[in-house]
Amino acid sequence: MSRGRIFSFVYCVVITVFFVALYIARHNQLTEMRIRVIALERELKIEEAKVRRLELQMASFLSPVRLEEVARRAQFSHLKQPSFNDIEECS
Numbered sequence: 001m002s003r004g005r006i007f008s009f010v011y012c013v014v015i016t017v018f019f020v021a022l023y024i025a026r027h028n029q030l031t032e033m034r035i036r037v038i039a040l041e042r043e044l045k046i047e048e049a050k051v052r053r054l055e056l057q058m059a060s061f062l063s064p065v066r067l068e069e070v071a072r073r074a075q076f077s078h079l080k081q082p083s084f085n086d087i088e089e090c091s
Helices: 003-061 063-071
Strands: none
Touching: none
């Protein structure tokens, strides 16, 4: 083999190795992103479940039935519904 052919062969091998390494690095990066997406989706579902749970708690806390039960308790017997004359306009 001549020196020119050996140089061309080595050059092609180096370029091929470079592009294969570049491809592998990009593939690894995409795989890492896919894993992060799955983890973020899992976190999102957990947060959405927390929000739904808190909305349900708030709805039950503000339920008129519950508020009436609380109003009947002895510790809250001093509280009364304000009359129309007791309400001042906020301006």
